[in-house]
């Protein structure tokens with residue numbers, strides 16, 4: 388089996404490429420390197436025993452994508468490529484809709500023209516919106532998303548469902564990720580955000596190495612066990628292994644399948660801070676700030692459908708997520724080399 392991995396040089400994509408090759412699956416990476424360094428490709432290569440090809444190409448480049456499909460024997464696609472910063476999407480909605488939604492439309496059209504109708508898509512728990520009560524299940528109403536980034540995920544889910552309804556020879560898997568953190572055990576691959584991190588774990592690790600002097604905790608008056616926001620953090624390697632199962636599913640069965648990829652366990656911001664301090668031995672100074680616009684109190688998955696249908700469940704706990712995030716950050720204080 389040969390899988391085209393769009394965005395395969397990024398954070399989740401790179402970890403998934405390693406696990407795909409470990410599972411005996413061939414890969415071809417397409418990335419425009421907009422949000423990652425080329426050295427992440429070398430780091431993937433160093434961890435696997437088989438070579439693979441990568442193409443520098445934007446998924447919106449129809450001719451370029453068509454050439455790749457004609458040059459390679461592609462059985463299925465795992466589609467990570469996209470822009471993902473919530474705040475930036477509010478400032479630049481046209482860029483987000485163009486990159487994420489238009490990029491996906493071009494990809495799907497090129498796939499169809501080349502007879503490839505199997506795709507696994509990176510969706511997000513953000514599609515559950517503000518009103519559903521956790522644990523979140525796949526059959527709950529989605530939509531009501533509060534920012535352009537989240538809307539692109541919701542819109543792409545709708546597009547893929549409409550595509551399947553129009554032609555049920557497609558095999559489509561929508562994976563709704565909860566909060567990926569952690570890094571590869573080797574300490575050679577991890578999350579390398581540009582500028583000031585938006586997400587909790589990269590911010591904590593940058594405080595720990597001294598790049599930032601304290602963590603801002605957004606709100607301590609939520610209805611949670613300690614007042615801070617509760618999320619379902621999942622180790623990126625568990626998430627990667629979920630993609631191996633999902634791509635095997637689309638290889639085998641036609642349909643449009645939806646799965647949560649989470650642990651089913653919610654931890655608060657302060658739980659994560661404490662776990663990180665224990666794992667790293669470094670104290671994380673923090674200050675309580677006002678709530679962040681658009682945040683909800685509690686968001687965690689019911690992951691039982693993925694267990695029942697994909698035979699997948701997250702195995703790595705919060706302690707391991709913190710240890711691995713810290714190993715990556717402390718061994719690579721400036722992220723990937725240029």
Ligand code: NAD
Nearest residue numbers: 394397398399418419421422423445446468469471509511
């Ligand atoms: P990332 O930015 O590290 O990876 C995305 C990759 O896609 C990058 O390497 C980037 O250069 C590439 N890319 C972007 N636009 C492209 C284009 N037009 N053509 C070709 N390549 C392009 O992000 P990630 O954290 O690995 O996320 C992967 C996917 O998972 C994204 O679609 C993201 O929205 C989704 N997701 C991420 C999270 C998270 O917390 N990280 C949560 C839910 C969903």
Ligand code: UD1
Nearest residue numbers: 473511513585586587590603604605616617618656681682
């Ligand atoms: C955010 C996005 C979501 C996206 C996900 C993964 C928002 C509103 N949601 O989810 O759409 O899919 O990232 O990219 O941006 N926190 C702090 N201090 C910080 C950073 C975060 O206290 O410096 C808190 C947040 O308030 C939240 C928790 O930590 O309670 C997790 O935040 P974050 O890592 O940004 O993830 P989400 O908000 O769940």
